[in-house]
Amino acid sequence: MNRREMIAAVGAALAGLGLKDLVAPEGAFAQAKPRSGGKFVYTNLYPNNRMGDAKNGRHPYYLLDINTRSAFNGLAYVNDRLQVEPELALSWTPAADLKSWEIQLREGVVFHNGRDMTADDVISSFAFHKARTSFARQIDKVEKLGTHKVRMHLVKPNSEFPFILGEYQLMIMPAAPIETIGLDGIGTGPFRIVDLDPKRRLVMERNERYWRKGFPYFDRFELASSPGRMESALNGFRGGQFDAVLGVDPGLQPELERIPGTVISTALSGDQALMILPKHEGSPFADKRIRQALSLAIDREKVIRIVYGGKAGWAGNNSHLTPSNPEFLPLEVRRDVARAKKLLAEAGYPNGITLPTFYFTASWPEIPRVFQVVSQSVKEAGITLPIEQRPSDGYRDWRVEDKAKTRKHRFAYGPAGVRNPGVSMYRMRPDNNESGYWSGPACEEYMKLYDEAVVEPDKLKRKFLYVRMQQILGEEVPAIHPAGRRNMLIHKKNVHGLENHSQFWSIRFDEVWKG
Amino acid sequence: MSLLEVRGLNIAYRRPDGRLGPAVIDAAFSLAEGESLGIVGESGSGKSTLARALLGYCRPGGVITSGEILLEGTDILRLDRAGVHRLRGGRVAFVPQNPLSSLTPHLRVGSQVAEAVQLHRACGAREAREATLELFHAVNLPDPQRLAGRFPHELSGGQRQRVVISAALAGNPRLVVLDEPTTALDKTTETQVLELVQRLRERFKATLVYVSHDLNVISEMCDRVLVMLEGRVVEEGATAQVYGTPACDYTRRLIAAVPRIDRDPGPLAAPSAPEPLLSVAGLGYRYAAGRRWPWTRRAAAERDALSGVSFDIYPGETLGLVGESGSGKSTAAAVIAGLLAPAEGTIRFDGQPLPPLAAGRSAQTRRRIQIIFQDPLSSLNPRHRIDAILARPLALFQGLSGTPARRRSAELLEALQLDPGFLDCYPRQLSGGQQQRVAIARAFAADPDLIICDEITSALDVSVQAQVLALLKGLQERSGTACLFISHDLGVIGQVAGRVVVLRDGTVREAGATQAVFRQPANEYTRLLVHAASRGYARLPLPPGALAPAA
């Protein structure tokens, strides 16, 4: 920036403020127009198990930050209300059988290296995704219909396929052999990678040729990774080192509200904690009444009040859906201790029951708190629920371990993320550990409804099907979803346009600016 | 003017309860230039403490409470730290008992001495190296050039002590303090070191303070002598005069207790039967090379500790087994006792072949052969009361327990002139002599036919040694027990053994009646031993009942 530009910029800034704003500066922020330029620094507390090294650290799969949309774009984008928006794709049209989708690509999109984005890049990127990511395996092949038009052929019908195009890993990279694609960190996103300190720091600058004209606002964009290091992140924020902290512990909301000059941004929802109920022979959860009693005995309100400070949590409805999903059906009865006791008595435990030890791991900082409150709250209904924490390393394998193929597994916690119902509802399928290998007529009905939804092009009709499925889960309780978090980030008062997202990897920075 | 003058010196040690216990009381003496002074006394007499104080040094916990130590007119107790530092190794040098502990294990001996030379003579490295070689030459170290490049553990005990002496001489000291410098050495080596010190003294014109428990050594080395008892100097004077006409009763007893080979031992127990009780023929033992696994390196070649050793012991008699360290005498004891299995040869006991290890012998055989070890404290379990220590063999071998066992234990103690009240004591509460008498009582508790005494008096003071030997002899006579008495001290052997076997490097050099062997040694090595043992007798008064001097 030379001197003349500098004067012009300052003048513009002053003009933007105006006399009234200088007299009452508070109002100035609310009414100010977005301001271009400046530097934005944030830190991310979310754990990222795939941080790359100097060789692959720029690749979207291994990028230091899981918020890949700073450097890349996907074909579609899923917003916080779980609606699919076009991104690099302008539109998508399914065939009648929902097995192939014609996708019209946006024209005039330029990669950071100056090359135009075309169908070849999409085909090359998805060749890599198909090989490496489960979400992309349903794509049988990608057919080129023109320079900016492709058709994706699926293995089987999927009425909600566009959601897949918005998945965080399925970014579009310049065409290259499968071995090297993406390693240079070149995308179409709002920022261009300048420097990477593997596993620590990522420095980016404005992509001047970004296809969303007028965006982004910042010249420089930096992030420091501090997975799980809440205390140091907060100190950096307080000391002015960071403009924002992503992924703060939602349990700290009451305290964070007391830090002056801090804005808390909460998403509609976020991950929820799932209690997997083994239903093999000899397990108390083979009896539906005990599953129902446990669900009814849990004080979900108390969990939200104590663990999430009242605002940063939500009550689960025993399905994988969250309040972000428009199809979400809240539980009719959240707690009924009297009924829980009655159910236990009917099941042969009039004097209460001691359940097997429930295992969990602290995949989020509040998980131990959630289950301590759960364990305390079910006492009222005469349920003794011993709990034990397990180390996070190797937790999942340990939890689902089924060496003898007897489908005996542990009464344990599992995390559940936010996804479209087509993905989320499928997780309660009978052969999945998360459903506790659920079976029986209700399960069969559930799966029949699911199969209908997959081939149902009409959104409203699908919603009816999903509501019915949630009712089945609420009645049968194959698993218990006590509560979930609402993703939380904090930023300085002068930061604008930073919106939180239930899928924390989908935060976009295009429209963020500093006053 | 005297070189050294000590006035009213008091030294005390802090006891665990925080109070001071006196170690040296009102010591006062003076030493003229070129004189040599001996300080003699038994353990605990304060002789080492006094000697170390001459360097302005006290062991941890020690306090010099009052007094003056004037060296050439300056009181070394008033020196500052730097002054004391200059003093030590400079004007006053010290030679300790254990040379290994005063040499740094990982430095070559040459550089250690050179460092001392450089420090005290303030000269360059090359000069220091030359001076070191000269010193090594002066202390008669063979091939100084090569030896200077060795590490302390690669030298023999005598060589190490010479290195330490050469380091002491590095600063051209006016006064050399030697604290028991030859106690850890064999008699024949001791002779060489003593001769060296004598020569060096003349050559370097140094004044000597020589601390020892050995009256012989003092008589040979020193012009004047101080006798210490319980921290006090009880007698002082010219060596010949003190030894010849001791004024103090304690000195007289001390001199009388010295075991001398020219003293008539009186009647010794004779064999009570013609058939040998124990018959050893062609006995051999090898220390196995340290190799446990096929892939590990052999640490050292096998070494013969004993080879072709033969002797007989008849019932009731005492056979002396004499030799220096490494001669194999303790190995012989361990083999006969059944701790080690012999590599070759036969042992017959009471006409029957003796199984090699104790575990293979019958309980009766185990009862009949008993052993007493050198260190009395470590041969008694510190966790057991004397009662329990004696009860065990009584229970195993005599089937006694309860009151009869305790009565028998008390009898044994009384036989060794110990208070039966000791039964309720722990070994630590007893003195060294008392502990060794308990160990003897334990051996006799089994009512043995043969006891093996392995250097049982070498850890004791001379006066205590005399008492223990007398008691052992009495007990042996009453019980008719045969005895294999092992010692490095010819004087002691002469007191107890009618017949003697001289051992060197694991082989028998000479055997025969003790007096005959000592008076007319046939073997060259035996002659050396006898010479070393009778050194210094010239200044000692003739003992009562002395034998005619050896030829």
Next chain:
Amino acid sequence: MRIDAFALRKPAAVMGLLLVVVHVALALFSPWLAPFDPTELVGGRVEAPGAEFLLGTDVLGRDYLSRLLHGGRMALFVTFTGVVAAVVVGSLLGVAAAYFGGALDDVLMRICDIKLALPGILFVSLFITGFGESFVVLVTLIGLVYFPGVVRIVRAQALTQVNLGYVKAAQLRGESAASVIAREILPNTLDVVYVEFAIRMSHAVLLLSTMSYLGLGLSPPTPDWGLMVSEGVGQLAFAPWLVLFPAVFISTLVIGLNFGAEALANALGMDASRGHVGGT
């Protein structure tokens, strides 16, 4: 055993022993001292100290004072049991290694070398990941972590015994190996064993706290100082006492055990820096 009472009267020794006594008393009597059940959610989350809750409440609304008072109970029980196991097993193996020597000694020492060469926290996290965090696992782990050190120390002490007269005398009497070890050697390693026990206790308390802090040790909802530090660390800027108090309790226990161990070692005459009584 000779106890040097003078060494026990030093200020550090008195302080150490006092701290240990206070902590043990707390562990034993906390159920009667604590005003509330330490796992019951009795108040609001993070209430400030006040009349009802003297030290306020923790992040889940449990009475903080009650949790503090209970906080050493489980840790002390686990470490005590584990260290006793380590010391008993380690002593027996150490004495056996010294007495029998040979292949047994070699194999044992190599096992100890391997264990000692393995970084402690790595071993701990591997073990916990494999076996979980139950009481038995934690006790076994503490035992495994500390027994090689005990084996080494006791073996070294026993090695000084095996060639002493009273051991030889016992062998020559025809005593069995078990009898020689039990009657003659083991009693003479007791001094070392006691001091080992005290030192290992202080190490183990610190280790278990660290493990709990890292989520590898005691499991919620157990009231435990290490866990309390980890639970409170997010609140450090807002309610620092949530971290401060348990940290102070851990430190005083560890300091107490350390001073106590040193005092014991001194009293048993095992510190070379102390002067000894002697004559010439």
